[in-house]
Amino acid sequence: MTITGTAPQLSDRVLAELTDALGGEYVLTSKTARYNRARVPAPFPVHRWRERVPDLVVMPGSAEEVAEVVRIANAHRIPIVPRDGGTGLTDGAVPERRGIVVDVKRMNDIKEIDLDNRTCTVGTGINMLKLNEVLGTHGLIYPDDPASYPCSLVGGRIGTSGWSLVGSRFGHTRDLVLSFELVLPTGKLIRVGDGGGRKVSKSSSGYQLKHLFMGHQGTLGIATEATLKLYPKPEAEFSPFWAFSDFDSAYRCVGELARAGVATFAGAVLFDEWKVDYLRRDDEAYIPQPADVRALVCAVAYGNDDEVRAGGRRLLRIARDAGARYLGDEISHGDWAARHDRYATPLHGRTLAGQVAPMSWHCEDAAVNYTNLPAVRREWHAIVARLRDKHPIFDDWGMFFYTSADTGVDYLTEIDVGIWEQELDDAAWAAWVDAKRDIAAVALNHGGSISACHGSCREGEVDLVPLELGGGYDVMLQVKKALDPNNIMNPGKYGLQRAYEEAP
Amino acid sequence: MSAYRYDEQHTPPPARQVTDVAVERFEHIFEVDPKLMTVHVAQQLFPNWDTLRIAASRGDHLEWMHRHWATEVVSGQELLDELDAGDGGR
Numbered sequence: 326m327t328i329t330g331t332a333p334q335l336s337d338r339v340l341a342e343l344t345d346a347l348g349g350e351y352v353l354t355s356k357t358a359r360y361n362r363a364r365v366p367a368p369f370p371v372h373r374w375r376e377r378v379p380d381l382v383v384m385p386g387s388a389e390e391v392a393e394v395v396r397i398a399n400a401h402r403i404p405i406v407p408r409d410g411g412t413g414l415t416d417g418a419v420p421e422r423r424g425i426v427v428d429v430k431r432m433n434d435i436k437e438i439d440l441d442n443r444t445c446t447v448g449t450g451i452n453m454l455k456l457n458e459v460l461g462t463h464g465l466i467y468p469d470d471p472a473s474y475p476c477s478l479v480g481g482r483i484g485t486s487g488w489s490l491v492g493s494r495f496g497h498t499r500d501l502v503l504s505f506e507l508v509l510p511t512g513k514l515i516r517v518g519d520g521g522g523r524k525v526s527k528s529s530s531g532y533q534l535k536h537l538f539m540g541h542q543g544t545l546g547i548a549t550e551a552t553l554k555l556y557p558k559p560e561a562e563f564s565p566f567w568a569f570s571d572f573d574s575a576y577r578c579v580g581e582l583a584r585a586g587v588a589t590f591a592g593a594v595l596f597d598e599w600k601v602d603y604l605r606r607d608d609e610a611y612i613p614q615p616a617d618v619r620a621l622v623c624a625v626a627y628g629n630d631d632e633v634r635a636g637g638r639r640l641l642r643i644a645r646d647a648g649a650r651y652l653g654d655e656i657s658h659g660d661w662a663a664r665h666d667r668y669a670t671p672l673h674g675r676t677l678a679g680q681v682a683p684m685s686w687h688c689e690d691a692a693v694n695y696t697n698l699p700a701v702r703r704e705w706h707a708i709v710a711r712l713r714d715k716h717p718i719f720d721d722w723g724m725f726f727y728t729s730a731d732t733g734v735d736y737l738t739e740i741d742v743g744i745w746e747q748e749l750d751d752a753a754w755a756a757w758v759d760a761k762r763d764i765a766a767v768a769l770n771h772g773g774s775i776s777a778c779h780g781s782c783r784e785g786e787v788d789l790v791p792l793e794l795g796g797g798y799d800v801m802l803q804v805k806k807a808l809d810p811n812n813i814m815n816p817g818k819y820g821l822q823r824a825y826e827e828a829p
Numbered sequence: 830m831s832a833y834r835y836d837e838q839h840t841p842p843p844a845r846q847v848t849d850v851a852v853e854r855f856e857h858i859f860e861v862d863p864k865l866m867t868v869h870v871a872q873q874l875f876p877n878w879d880t881l882r883i884a885a886s887r888g889d890h891l892e893w894m895h896r897h898w899a900t901e902v903v904s905g906q907e908l909l910d911e912l913d914a915g916d917g918g919r
Binding site for chain 2: 457461561563565609612630634637638641651659675676681
C-alpha cells in the first residue's frame with residue numbers, strides 16, 4: 326500500500342519504521358518540508374521543480390539515528406540523500422530520484438573544545454560562523470571560509486570537499502578536518518582520518534580514507550561528527566584592493582603577489598573586465614570608479630599583527646611596482662568583509678536592452694594553472710557570449726581567479742552567469758547544459774580540473790568526469806558498488822549508476 | 830502629525846545621475862537608475878528612514894564580520910605611507 330498526498334512513494338511500513346526510529350516529530354512529510362529541500366542555490370528550470378522533490382525528510386538527532394535511517398532505506402532499497410546547509414552548487418543535496426532526504430541540522434552540538442591540542446569535535450550540522458562565535462571566546466578560530474560562510478554547515482563541507490577563501494593560508498576543508506565519523510550506505514558507523522587517532526594530523530598507517538570520504542557529494546555516506554583543527558584567532562587582517570587599467574597588468578601582479586612567499590598570505594584574487602563592468606551596475610564600491618578601472622586585484626593576509634604588517638608592506642610594494650592603484654581603506658575593508666557572505670548579495674541581471682531582470686547566480690568553476698588563465702578566460706567568455714546571443718536570459722557577470730594555495734600554482738577560476746530562472750524553458754536549459762560541458766572541456770584542454778570548489782556532478786560537466794579522471798573513474802565505480810551494493814546513497818550523481826549496469 | 834511624517838519620509842531627495850546606470854539620492858548610497866527598472870521588475874518604495882537603516886545595517890554587518898575574523902584591521906593606506914616615507918617593504 327502506498328501513501329498518497331504527502332509521501333506518495335513510500336509505504337506505510339517504511340513510514341512506521343522511520344517514525345519508530347526517530348519519533349514522528351522528525352519525520353516530515355509536508356509539502357513545505359519536502360519542496361524546501363528540493364533545490365540548491367544554483368539556478369535550474371523551475372518548471373521542473375517537482376522532479377526533485379523527496380518523498381519525505383527526516384531529521385535525526387544522533388549518529389545512531391542516522392545509521393538506523395540508512396539501514397531502513399537500505400533494507401527497502403529507498404534512495405537516500407544527505408543534506409546539510411543545502412548551499413552547494415552542484416546539486417549534491419538535490420534528490421534526483423525522490424526517496425528520503427536526511428537533514429542533519431539537529432546534530433549541531435559542540436561536543437568538545439580541546440584547548441591544549443587545538444581541536445574541537447562537533448556535530449556535522451553546525452555552521453562555521455556559529456562555531457566560531459564560541460571559539461572566539463577562547464581566542465581560537467576554525468578558518469573554513471566559503472562564500473556561504475554564514476549558512477553552510479561542517480557536514481556539507483566534508484561531503485563537497487569545500488574550498489575556502491583563506492585556504493592559501495590555513496588550508497581547505499580537507500586540511501582542516503582531522504577526522505570524522507561516517508555512516509556508510511549499509512548503516513555501519515566508522516571513523517576516518519589520518520590513521521586511527523581522532524586528533525592526528527599526519528599518519529602513515531593504512532589507506533588514507535579521509536580523502537576518499539570527502540567530496541563524494543553524498544554518494545558514499547553521511548558524516549555525523551567531525552574533529553577540527555583550530556588556529557589562534559588572527560590578531561590582524563589585511564585586505565588591500567587595487568585597480569588596473571588593463572587585465573594583463575593585473576594578471577602579472579596577482580602572479581607576483583601569489584609567488585612572493587609571504588607567510589601570512591591568505592589569498593589573492595584577480596577580477597577581469599567583465600566582472601568590473603558587472604560591479605559597476607550595482608556595487609557601491611565600483612559604481613563611482615573612473616572609466617580606466619578595468620581590472621582589479623586584491624590580496625588578503627591574516628595572522629599576528631607584526632607579521633601581517635611586515636607581509637603587508639611587501640605585498641603593497643609588489644603591487645605598487647606592478648602599477649597598481651590602491652583603492653583605499655574603505656573599499657578594501659568593505660569589499661573583503663562582504664566576501665564572507667556572498668549568498669546574501671542581491672542579483673540583478675540585464676536584458677540585451679539594458680533593463681533589469683531578476684536573475685539567479687550560476688557560477689561555473691575550474692581549477693586552472695596560472696599560466697593558462699588568460700586562454701581559459703578568452704574561451705569561456707566566448708562560450709557565454711554565444712549562449713547569450715541565442716538566449717538572452719543568460720548574462721555574463723564576469724570572471725575572477727582566486728589562489729587555491731600559497732605558491733600560486735593554481736587558481737579557482739570562475740565565470741559567473743546570471744540566469745533568469747523563471748524564463749528557463751527546456752530549450753534554454755539544454756543550451757546551458759551544452760555550454761557547461763564546453764566550459765568544462767576548456768578547463769580540461771588546458772590541463773586543469775573541472776572544479777576547484779563547487780563539484781562536478783551537475784548536468785553538462787558531469788559527462789566529462791570519466792575523461793578527467795581516466796582509470797580513476799573506474800576505481801570510483803568499483804568503490805561505489807563495493808560500499809553501496811544497493812545504490813541507495815544519492816543515486817544518479819556523478820554517473821555512478823554505471824557501476825550497477827550489466828556489462829554488454 | 831502622522832500625515833506630515835509620511836510625506837516627509839516618502840519624498841526622497843532628488844536623484845543625482847552618477848553613471849548611465851546609477852543614481853545617488855543619499856550620500857554614498859547608490860541606486861540602479863529607475864528607468865532601467867520599468868519592464869521586468871518594479872522598484873519597491875521605501876521611506877527614507879528605511880533606506881538609511883538598510884545601508885547602515887549593511888555597514889554594521891561588515892564591521893561585525895571584521896571583528897569576527899580578526900582583532901584588528903590593518904590600514905593599507907598607513908602601510909603605503911610608510912613605504913612612501915622609505916621605511917619598509919623589503
